[in-house]
Each structure stands twice: as C-alpha cells, then as structure tokens.
Amino acid sequence: MEQNTTSRIAVRVADIWKSYGGTPVLKGINIELLAGQVHALLGGNGAGKSTLMKTIAGLVDADQGTVEINEQLLGKASPSAAQALGLYLVPQEAHILPNQSVLENICLGLKAKPRALRAEAEALLRDLAVSLDLDAQAATLEIADRQIVEIMRGLIRKASVLILDEPTSALTPHEANALFDRVRQLRAQGVGIFFISHKLREIREICSVISVLRDGAIVLSGPLSEYDDNQIVEAMTKTVQSAQPVARAANDIDFGTRDVVLEIDRFSGEGFRDISFNVRAGEIVGLAGVVGAGRSELAETLFGLRPARGGNLNLLGTPLTKRSPRDCVDAGLVYLPEDRQQNGLFLEASLAWNMSGYTMHRLGFFPKRKDETSAFDAFRQSLGIKCEGEGQQAGRLSGGNQQKVLLAKCLAADPRVLILDEPTRGVDVAARNDIYRLIRELAAKGLGVVLISSDFDEIEQLADRVVVMAHGLQCGALEHDAVTVDAIAHLAFESGSHTDA
Amino acid sequence: MLDFFARNRVATLCAVTILAFLLIGAAAPGYLSLSTASVVMSNSLVLMSVALGTMLVILTRNIDVSSGSVLGLSAVVLGMMLNDGHSLGLAIAACLLTGAIAGLINGLLVTMLNVPSIIATLGTLGLFRGVMLIMTGGNWIEELPLSLKALADNGSVGFSVLTVIVIASLIVVGLFVRQTRFGRYFYAVGDNREAARHLGIPVKLVQIAAFVAAGVLASVAGMIFAAQIGFIPNQAGNGLELKAIAANVLGGVSLLGGSGTVPGIFVGVIFLTSIDSALVFLKIPAFWNDFIAGAVLLLVLLLDGRVRMAVDRAIRAKRYAVHHHNHSDQSAAPGSDVLPKTRIQEAGK
Numbered sequence: 001m002e003q004n005t006t007s008r009i010a011v012r013v014a015d016i017w018k019s020y021g022g023t024p025v026l027k028g029i030n031i032e033l034l035a036g037q038v039h040a041l042l043g044g045n046g047a048g049k050s051t052l053m054k055t056i057a058g059l060v061d062a063d064q065g066t067v068e069i070n071e072q073l074l075g076k077a078s079p080s081a082a083q084a085l086g087l088y089l090v091p092q093e094a095h096i097l098p099n100q101s102v103l104e105n106i107c108l109g110l111k112a113k114p115r116a117l118r119a120e121a122e123a124l125l126r127d128l129a130v131s132l133d134l135d136a137q138a139a140t141l142e143i144a145d146r147q148i149v150e151i152m153r154g155l156i157r158k159a160s161v162l163i164l165d166e167p168t169s170a171l172t173p174h175e176a177n178a179l180f181d182r183v184r185q186l187r188a189q190g191v192g193i194f195f196i197s198h199k200l201r202e203i204r205e206i207c208s209v210i211s212v213l214r215d216g217a218i219v220l221s222g223p224l225s226e227y228d229d230n231q232i233v234e235a236m237t238k239t240v241q242s243a244q245p246v247a248r249a250a251n252d253i254d255f256g257t258r259d260v261v262l263e264i265d266r267f268s269g270e271g272f273r274d275i276s277f278n279v280r281a282g283e284i285v286g287l288a289g290v291v292g293a294g295r296s297e298l299a300e301t302l303f304g305l306r307p308a309r310g311g312n313l314n315l316l317g318t319p320l321t322k323r324s325p326r327d328c329v330d331a332g333l334v335y336l337p338e339d340r341q342q343n344g345l346f347l348e349a350s351l352a353w354n355m356s357g358y359t360m361h362r363l364g365f366f367p368k369r370k371d372e373t374s375a376f377d378a379f380r381q382s383l384g385i386k387c388e389g390e391g392q393q394a395g396r397l398s399g400g401n402q403q404k405v406l407l408a409k410c411l412a413a414d415p416r417v418l419i420l421d422e423p424t425r426g427v428d429v430a431a432r433n434d435i436y437r438l439i440r441e442l443a444a445k446g447l448g449v450v451l452i453s454s455d456f457d458e459i460e461q462l463a464d465r466v467v468v469m470a471h472g473l474q475c476g477a478l479e480h481d482a483v484t485v486d487a488i489a490h491l492a493f494e495s496g497s498h499t500d501a
Numbered sequence: 502m503l504d505f506f507a508r509n510r511v512a513t514l515c516a517v518t519i520l521a522f523l524l525i526g527a528a529a530p531g532y533l534s535l536s537t538a539s540v541v542m543s544n545s546l547v548l549m550s551v552a553l554g555t556m557l558v559i560l561t562r563n564i565d566v567s568s569g570s571v572l573g574l575s576a577v578v579l580g581m582m583l584n585d586g587h588s589l590g591l592a593i594a595a596c597l598l599t600g601a602i603a604g605l606i607n608g609l610l611v612t613m614l615n616v617p618s619i620i621a622t623l624g625t626l627g628l629f630r631g632v633m634l635i636m637t638g639g640n641w642i643e644e645l646p647l648s649l650k651a652l653a654d655n656g657s658v659g660f661s662v663l664t665v666i667v668i669a670s671l672i673v674v675g676l677f678v679r680q681t682r683f684g685r686y687f688y689a690v691g692d693n694r695e696a697a698r699h700l701g702i703p704v705k706l707v708q709i710a711a712f713v714a715a716g717v718l719a720s721v722a723g724m725i726f727a728a729q730i731g732f733i734p735n736q737a738g739n740g741l742e743l744k745a746i747a748a749n750v751l752g753g754v755s756l757l758g759g760s761g762t763v764p765g766i767f768v769g770v771i772f773l774t775s776i777d778s779a780l781v782f783l784k785i786p787a788f789w790n791d792f793i794a795g796a797v798l799l800l801v802l803l804l805d806g807r808v809r810m811a812v813d814r815a816i817r818a819k820r821y822a823v824h825h826h827n828h829s830d831q832s833a834a835p836g837s838d839v840l841p842k843t844r845i846q847e848a849g850k
Contacts, residue, residue, distance in 0.1 A: 059698070080701035095696030097689055099759040108689050109700045111682070153700070 008035040009071065010161045010192030011087070016055055016065035018048075025051045026062070027216040033161065036190045038183060040203040040224060043213035044236050044400075044430040049196055050092075052213065053163050056194075057089035058082035069161060088159035092166045092196075092426055093341060094146035098139035105138045106152045117156070124152050129178040143339065144170040151179065155186075162186065163194040168202060169426050172290040172454070173489065180206050198428050200229050201457075212236055233429055255280040255464065260317070261448035262333070262417045264302070267311030271297035272472040274311070279417060279448035284439065286463030287452040288488045294472035295452045296338050299419050303328050303335040316416060329358050332416035336406055336423060338452070340399075344406045347395030351387055352376045354394045354405055358413040379408035384434055400431025407438065417448040424458060436462060456485040456492075468492050511753055511765045513805055518772045521779070529782035537778060539659060543729070545774035546667045547572075547722045551738075552745040552752075552766050553674055554718030557711040559749055560678070562691035562758025563611060563618035565712065567603070568719040568745060570629035572738030575599040575720035576727045577633045579649075580642035589648045597720050603629055604716020608709035626742070634735060642733040652728040663725050670718065675763035687711060691758025747798055748773050773798075 011033040018026040026048045033039050043049040054060040056067050061077035068074065069085035082089075097105050107117040118134065125132055130148055132141075141149065147170045154162050164183075168176040183193060183206050197203055203210065203224065210227065212220040212235040220227065220235040227235075262279040272294035279285045287295050300306045302313060304323035313320045315331050328334070337343035346354050352372040356363060363371070376390040383404045387397055394405060403423060410418055420439070424432045439462060443449050453459050459466055466483050468476045468491040476491040478484075526533035551568050558565040579596035583589065603625065610621035652662045678684035689697045690707045698704050722741075727733055746756075752769030754761030776794050780787065 078701075079698055080703065083701040089699070091699060095693055095699050097692035097696050097759065099692045099755070100688065104685070105696075108685065108697075109682075109702055 008190075009033070010035045010037075010069070011056060011194075012068040012071075013052070013056060014066045014068075016052065016062045016067070018051055018055065018060065018062045025216050026055070029065070029213075029216075029218060031211055031218065031221070033192045033194060035160070035192045036187055037209055038187055038193045038195050038207045040207035040210040041194055041196045041213065042198070042203070042210065042232065042236055042429075044428045047213040047236070047428075048216040049213050050165070053089060053165060053194060053196065056082070057087060057163060059089070083157065083159070086160035087163070088154040088157050088161075089163040090150050090154040090165060090167055092169065094143070094150040096138045096141065096146050096149065098137070100138055101134065102132060102136050102138055102141065102149060103134040105149050106134075106156055110157070120156055121152065124155055127178075127182060128152070128175070130175060144172070144175070147171060148175070155182065159191070161192045161194075163196070165196045166198070166426060167195075168197065168199070170454075173456075176202070198432065200232065200429075236428070236430060255283045258282060261315070262450070263312075263314035263317075265312040265314070267298070267301070267313060268309040269297060269301035270306055270309070272301075272469070273309075275467075275469070275474050276311075277467045277474075277477070279450060281416075281446045281448055282443050283465065284443050284449040284451055284463050286459035286466035286483070286488075287450055287469065288454075288456060288459050288466050289469040289492050290454060293469040293492070295469055296421055297472075298469070299335055299421050299450070299452060300337075302419065303333065305335075326361060329413045329415075332414075333419070334358060334410040334413050334415035334417070335419045336410050336421060338421040338425070340402055340406055345394045345402055348393060350391045351385075351394055351397075351405055352390035355379065355390075355408045355412055357409045375412060376408070379411065383408055383438060398428075398431075400427040400434070403427055403431070403435060404438075407435070411442075415447065417450070418442065419450040419452070421452045422454065423451070424453075424455070456488045459483065459488060460485050511762060511768055513808070514751060514753070514765070514768045514772060514801065517801060518768060518775070521772075522775070525779045525782065529779075529784075532779065532782045535659075537782075539655065541771060541775050541778050542664060543653070543655070543661065544777065545770050546663050546725045547729070548741065548744055548748060548774060549667050549767070549770045550670060550718050550722035550725060551741055552748040552770050553670060553763070554715030555742070555745040556749050556752075556754050556761055556763070556766050557674070557678075557687060557718075558618070558715045559746075559754050559756060560687045560691045560758060560761055561708050561711045562694065563708060563711065564746070564756070565607060565622050565715050566619065566742045566746075567607060567622040567625040567629055568715060568722075569738035569741040570626050570633065571600055571603045571716050571719035572723040572726060572741060573733075573736075574603065574629045574633040574636075574723075576723035576733045576737050577636055577642060579724055579727055580645055580733045581636065583646050583649060584642065584644070589646075592649075593724060596724050597717055600716040600718070600720025600723070601713050602716070603719075604713035605709065607716065608712030611712065612705040612708050637733075637735070639735065641735060643731075645727060645731055645733075649728050650731050653725075663728060666721065667725070670721065671763055671767060674714075678763070683707075683710075688759050691760075693759070744773065747794075751798060751801060 009032055011031075013029055013031045016026050016029040017024070029048075029052055031052075041049055041053070051060055055062045055077070056069070058074060058077045058079045058081055066073060069082060069087050072085050074082055074085060097108070100108070103118060103121055106121050107114075110117060121134055128148065128151075132145055132148060138146075138149070147167065151164070151167055154164070167179060171179065180202075183195075186193065195203065195207055207224055210220070210222065210224045210232065211218050212232060214236060220232070258280040260278050261281050264278070265276050267275045275298055277285065287298070289295050297306065301308050304325050304327060308323070313323070315333055320328065320331055320333070325335075341347065346357070355376050356367070356372050360367070373390050379385065380387065380390075385404045385408070386401050394402060397405065407423070423439070424435055427435065439449060439451070451459065451462055460483055463483055464480070466478045466488060467474060468478070468488055470492055478487055478491075522533065551572065555565055555568060575596045578599045579592050582592035582595050607618075607622055607625055610616045610625070611618045655661050678687055686697070686702050686707045689700070689702055690704050694704055723738065726737055748766065748769040749761065750756065751772060752761070752765030752767070754765060773794060776797065777790055780790060780793065
C-alpha cells in the first residue's frame with residue numbers, strides 16, 4: 001500500500017488517562033501515528049475515540065499522560081497550540097459560523113492574504129470535485145456542504161497531521177471517492193491521518209493500520225491486513241457478532257394482502273414534487289437518494305413541519321388533511337428527524353423528558369414523574385440504552401444512545417407509521433446493529449416503516465421495497481431481491497448525473 | 502431593490518430615518534437645519550459611545566448591562582481627580598483606566614469564572630454604581646473646571662472635540678472589526694463559539710477584549726457626559742445600558758452574536774436621539790419621549806422582520822422553482838433489472 005521509508009512519528013500518545021466525574025473514559029492509551037500513514041480508529045459508543053482525538057487536538061485536557069505532535073510536546077490543552085504543531089481535527093459534526101461567508105468559514109484564522117486564500121479554496125474545490133459558492137452565507141448550506149467546509153478547513157491548513165472524524169457520514173459516494181483520492185494524495189505527501197469511521201469498507205479502502213478502542217482502552221492494534229471484518233467487530237463489541245448480522249426479511253412475505261397504513265398520492269411541496277407510494281403494515285419502505293434529493297423535505301412536509309403544495313396523504317385509510325406535528329402523532333404518524341442535535345433532542349433536558357416529547361400533551365396538566373420514569377425504564381431495557389438513569393442529560397450520551405432515546409420518544413407515542421430519517425448517521429457498528437434489529441422487530445409487530453437513508457447498504461439490508469428520489473422527483477422503485485446497492489445507486493445517481501459537475 | 506433592503510437592516514433604517522426627518526420637516530418647518538443636526542449629533546455622543554462598546558460585546562454573543570454604571574463610576578473618578586487639582590490629561594487617563602478595569606472585571610467573570618454575561622454584568626451594574634456612591638458619599642460632583650467643559654464647546658468649526666473623539670472611535674472600531682484578523686474573531690466567537698475554538702481562535706481573549714473595549718468606551722461616554730453637563734449627579738448613566746442595547750437592535754446587531762456593523766450603530770443612535778429633538782419641534786410634551794421611542798422601536802423591528810420573512814419566502818420559492826425546472830429533463834432513468842418501476846411524470850413547466 002504505502003512505503004514508509006521514513007518512519008517519522010507524526011503523533012505519539014503516551015499513557016493518556018481521562019475521566020469525567022469519576023467515570024474513566026480513557027485508561028492509559030498509547031498510540032502512534034507515522035507520517036504518511038492512514039490509521040483507522042474504531043470503537044463502539046462511548047469507547048473513548050472522540051475523547052482521545054479531542055485530547056490530541058488540544059480540545060480536552062487529559063488527567064495524565066503526554067501528547068507529542070511532530071516530535072514536539074503539546075504542552076497545554078489548546079487547539080491553537082495543536083494547530084501550531086501542524087495538527088487539525090475535522091470533527092464529525094461540522095462547526096459552522098452561520099453568519100459568515102463560506103470562504104470566511106474555511107479560511108478564518110489563517111494569516112495569508114484574502115486573495116491567495118480564495119485561490120487556494122477554489123483549487124481545493126476543483127480537487128474535491130464539488131461545487132460550492134464561496135460567497136454564500138454559511139447558514140444556507142446543507143449538511144453535506146457543511147461537512148465539505150470542515151474538510152476543506154483541514155486541507156487548506158496544510159496540516160501535517162489530520163484527524164478525520166467520520167468525514168463521509170454526510171457525503172455522497174461520489175464526493176467520498178473524491179475525498180479518498182485526496183487522502184491518498186496527502187498520504188503520499190507524508191501527512192499522517194487518523195481516520196475514524198464505522199464503515200469497514202471505507203477503512204479497507206484507504207487505511208493501512210487499525211486500532212480498536214473499547215471501554216477506554218486499545219484492544220486491537222496492528223496492520224489492517226492481518227484482521228478480517230469479523231475479528232474487528234468482535235474486538236469492538238467483545239461478543240462474537242457477524243459484521244452483518246441482520247438477515248434480510250424473507251422474500252416470500254407477500255405484503256400485498258396487508259392493510260395499507262400510509263398512502264401518499266402525488267404529494268408535492270417545497271423541494272419535491274409528485275411523490276406517490278404506499279406503505280403496508282409490517283413493511284419497511286426505503287426512501288433512497290443522495291443528500292439533497294428532497295427526502296427530508298418530503299418527510300417534514302408529511303409530518304406537517306412544512307407547507308404542502310398538493311397531493312393527498314391517507315393514514316390508515318383516512319385522509320389526513322389538517323396536519324400539524326401533533327395531529328400526525330395523534331393519528332399514528334411519527335417522524336424521527338435527521339439531525340438529532342438540532343431537531344431531535346433537548347440536549348440539556350433529562351432523558352425522561354426527552355422521551356415524553358411526543359406525548360407531553362397526553363400526560364395531563366401535572367405530568368407524573370413516576371409514569372415517565374417507569375416508561376423510560378421499560379424503553380431503556382428493551383432498546384438497550386446505556387445511561388446513568390432517566391435523569392441524565394441527553395447531551396451527555398453518545399450518538400448511538402441518543403438515537404435510541406429518540407427512537408424511544410417515537411415509540412412512546414404508540415405510532416402505526418414511523419418515518420426514520422437517517423437513523424444510524426454517526427452511530428457506531430454495534431449500536432447500528434441494535435437499531436437495525438429494533439427496526440426489524442417493529443416492522444414484525446405490524447408497524448409501517450419509512451426508512452430514509454443515504455447509506456444504500458442500510459437500505460439493502462433493511463428495506464422490503466425502496467423508492468428512489470433524485471432532485472425532488474421520484475425516479476424509480478425496487479422490490480424484494482431487486483433492492484441492491486448497485487440498483488439503488490444506479491437510479492439515484494444516473495438521474496442526478498447532470499448536476500454533479 | 503426589495504432584496505437589498507431585506508438583506509440590509511442599515512439601509513432600511515436609513516430609509517425610515519430619512520423619511521421620518523422629511524415628515525417632521527414638513528410638519529415643523531425649521532426642523533431640517535444644520536443647527537438641528539448639530540444638536541442631534543452632540544446629544545447622541547454619550548449614547549453613541551456606549552452603544553459602540555455594547556456592540557463589541559454583543560458581537561461575541563455576550564451582553565453588557567453594566568455600562569451605565571461604568572459611565573457613572575468613571576465620570577466620578579474624572580470629576581474627583583479634577584476637583585483635587587490634578588491635570589486634565591491625568592484625570593482623563595484615570596477615567597479611561599477605570600473603564601478598562603471595570604471591563605476587565607466583567608470579562609474575567611464571564612470567561613474565567615464562567616458566569617453568564619447577563620448575570621455577571623447585572624452584578625457589576627449594582628457593584629460599580631455602589632462603588633461610585635461610596636466614593637462620592639452620595640453627593641453630586643459639581644463645579645467641574647472649565648478646561649473639561651471646554652471640550653464640549655462647538656468652536657468656530659461647528660463641532661466639538663468630543664464629536665471628533667466619538668467619530669474617530671467609530672472609524673477605528675469599524676475598521677478594526679472589518680479589516681483586521683483579530684477584529685473578525687469578534688464575529689467568529691459570537692457566531693459559533695465552539696467552531697471558533699476548533700479553529701484555534703483565542704476565544705476567551707476575544708471576549709475579554711470586547712468587555713475591556715466596552716468599558717473604555719463607557720468611560721469615554723462618562724467623560725463626554727461630565728463635559729457636556731458640567732456636573733455629575735448620582736444617577737449619571739442610569740438606564741443608558743438598555744438604550745444602548747435598543748440602539749444595537751435597531752442598528753441590526755444580532756443579539757445572538759456574530760452579526761452587526763458600526764454604520765448600523767451610528768444610524769440606530771441618531772434615530773433614537775432625533776426622536777427627542779423632533780418632539781420639541783412638534784411641540785409634544787417631553788414625557789411622551791419614552792412611549793414614542795418604544796413604539797417606534799417595535800414598529801421598525803416588526804416591519805423589518807416581516808419584510809425579511811416575505812423576501813426569504815420569495816427567494817425560497819424561486820430557488821425551488823429553478824431547481825425543478827433545471828432537472829425536469831431527467832426522467833430517463835436507465836433501464837435495469839428492476840421489477841416494478843415508476844417513471845417520473847413530467848409536469849411541463
């Protein structure tokens with residue numbers, strides 16, 4: 001793969017310990033990154049990956065231990081000190097300055113002349129094969145574009161050490177490939193890269209070394225070629241588990257005879273037009289497409305968050321004409337939004353409060369704390385939510401557990417139709433498998449599920465039927481065995497290929 | 502055109518201000534004159550200076566409600582030093598230093614002790630006023646020397662030294678926040694603090710700098726106040742902090758941080774101040790001032806918000822329309838080994 005003739009050490013982490021409120025998160029981590037190496041870092045929920053990377057980037061102050069970047073000690077925990085030593089962390093959730101221009105977002109803090117920076121940014125855009133208006137206000141950017149801005153921040157700083165925290169989670173395969181090309185280029189130039197991802201396929205593609213974290217310690221480390229996928233997943237989860245444990249539903253289930261629970265007929269709104277499909281009881285219908293295809297807009301319109309422009313929506317055979325989120329919830333339609341930080345959770349509030357979000361109006365004027373607690377405990381057990389208790393703040397949970405809390409919130413409303421928007425974005429392999437299993441179980445109980453996902457593997461694994469959207473229009477549907485990654489990608493990208501330039 | 506006004510609060514406010522001037526001018530002949538302009542300008546100096554400092558703090562997504570007390574305290578320091586026989590230069594230096602220290606205390610409370618800025622400055626609002634009263638023993642400071650009052654005189658040129666100082670402050674701050682790297686950090690820190698931290702921006706230092714600058718500008722206002730009035734009452738600067746915040750809001754400074762301009766502050770302050778002088782010309786009793794200022798503030802903000810929303814809607818509709826139009830020729834999804842397949846129905850648009 002790569003030649004490390006010069007095995008200069010880019011990052012050396014020695015015996016890092018860190019605990020939050022008495023709970024140890026990192027327990028004596030030692031890890032080395034060589035220049036010109038792409039080092040994969042995996043780990044489950046709360047394994048300590050993010051904390052470790054934030055420690056290296058100077059965002060978190062370790063209790064004990066040292067971080068050396070390019071053979072110089074990182075004296076105090078400060079991002080600017082780490083950057084001065086040549087390191088940049090591209091975080092998983094893009095940090096955007098909404099009121100500034102895209103260009104300022106990328107270049108802020110750099111000392112070069114504005115004109116030179118603009119030229120560099122434009123060159124980078126060409127390299128990454130993305131089109132982005134540098135003068136647009138950053139608030140107008142979609143999630144995928146925000147992530148591109150973050151990645152560009154890292155690249156334009158010409159860091160000699162990069163940390164990429166799930167960089168592809170909001171990118172289209174096309175953009176992800178361009179990013180990987182760029183990563184290979186950087187690797188050849190001797191840049192050391194920590195690459196965090198939950199997608200083993202990606203890791204195989206560009207990484208040469210792997211470390212797996214579990215419970216704050218490194219449990220597996222070495223050349224990637226020495227481990228197969230099952231060994232890696234096993235190391236992460238401790239229990240023996242197949243990398244793809246969820247079997248597709250049997251193809252012989254004939255949903256045709258079941259009741260139609262959701263019927264959408266020539267539905268139009270902002271960002272999409274003339275969408276028609278049915279969901280039957282117990283059926284998982286995938287809504288596939290690239291980011292920006294109009295799927296979230298469709299879901300938000302169905303759920304009454306945006307105005308519709310025409311078309312009908314029948315829920316359980318009855319037209320749902322007056323739609324507000326509460327009407328939808330009461331009628332049995334519940335939506336799990338894409339961006340859990342922004343639209344899903346009350347980050348400061350307790351888990352129990354979060355969970356009763358959709359059912360608040362049914363709890364009476366004086367909601368009984370006991371009811372909420374017992375309901376939460378039931379979900380905690382059935383969904384396997386790892387937390388300190390119902391009083392814990394939602395913002396303190398890891399991504400996978402936050403997603404489970406949101407799922408509990410949806411289920412608490414006792415829905416008949418569930419719209420899940422990217423339910424496993426930024427969720428690790430183990431939690432993702434949990435969530436897949438839950439979705440299957442819910443469908444088996446007779447719920448109709450609409451699964452919106454840009455991860456075509458996910459659709460292939462879960463969906464009984466898939467509707468593909470591109471540019472706000474329905475461009476195809478697939479059923480049973482025809483639901484394959486290739487077939488979905490074919491529909492989603494061929495229909496959109498005109499605008500990818 | 503509509504687009505321009507929707508994106509530009511300052512332009513909207515300018516237009517409203519000019520319209521208001523014209524209307525008042527029509528109703529009260531003689532209002533539109535150089536002498537009115539001169540009066541409005543000199544009446545606005547105190548508020549202008551305080552509002553400018555407040556803007557710097559608001560840009561970083563904090564708030565400073567202590568500036569009225571800082572004004573009072575630093576004015577008292579100035580007055581007491583002058584009456585003790587110190588030179589004007591030394592007294593002004595002490596006055597500015599007082600403001601800087603007060604600002605530094607605010608800044609340290611907010612950044613080092615992590616006190617939310619509204620609480621920290623509510624505390625120091627009382628604290629600084631208290632220190633001032635203890636220093637004066639509750640008495641007014643009177644008989645300030647002529648050398649200080651001379652600063653407020655409109656000489657033969659028609660404007661005073663104070664006006665020059667305030668205009669210079671506006672220009673310096675305006676250039677600083679727009680043209681320097683450190684100035685841009687003020688916007689970045691207020692826009693998204695976590696992002697700024699990630700980018701290696703010294704987030705705490707920027708916030709402290711904003712509070713110190715606000716303190717110094719409040720003490721400049723204290724000096725102006727003392728020079729213009731010639732004495733320092735106990736309640737000097739009382740309530741000015743809220744007026745300064747109102748001027749910020751009027752001038753398009755977002756209370757959520759990260760956006761706002763110095764020209765906006767200028768227009769906002771002139772607008773608020775000119776209401777007072779207009780009432781005199783319209784022969785409306787002075788006790789109407791607060792009512793009218795409040796009503797106008799709400800009116801402008803509501804109008805502005807409505808227009809903005811309408812334009813945003815129009816822009817969004819346009820974007821989606823274009824969106825559809827551009828891609829309406831893409832029904833030709835390639836055939837594959839697909840079972841049932843719905844083709845796009847073309848709505849010929």
